Amino acid sequence: MQKQLMDEATKAREQAYVPYSKFQVGAALLMKDGSIFHGANIENASFGLTNCAERTALYKAYSEGNREVQAISVIADTEQPVSPCGACRQVMMELCGPDVTVYLGSINGKMVKTTVGELLPGAFKAGDMNE
């Protein structure tokens, strides 16, 4: 299962639009109904507008009306398994919750299995806001 989901993320990575960093990242979501969503990083000349692979995949799934994420995989050309940025960790927490499995990989074959909660302990949540 994890190998298959990593393969899906590897496929997604090919669609990265990365004229600035040349750093391709792919993500894949396995939904509870068995369907797969793909995401790649999409950069912009205004660098801050860049969207990471993880958020691309999550926004695609939500936009298509599928909110039931079972597992996430992310892959890039890194020495160690790729580490999602803070923004993606925050979005994963809100859209998936802490218990969803996350597979982080490198194209060199290294992989770690973690969870959204482990990636963002002490996350800020909607319930933290006072009325």
Ligand SMILES: O=c1ccn([C@H]2C[C@H](O)[C@@H](CO)O2)c(=O)[nH]1
């Ligand atoms: O987990 C990560 C880390 C980085 N990036 C992208 C953002 C940018 O396009 C490039 C360099 O930061 O990699 C992702 O998509 N996901």
Ligand SMILES: [Zn+2]
């Ligand atoms: Zn990110």
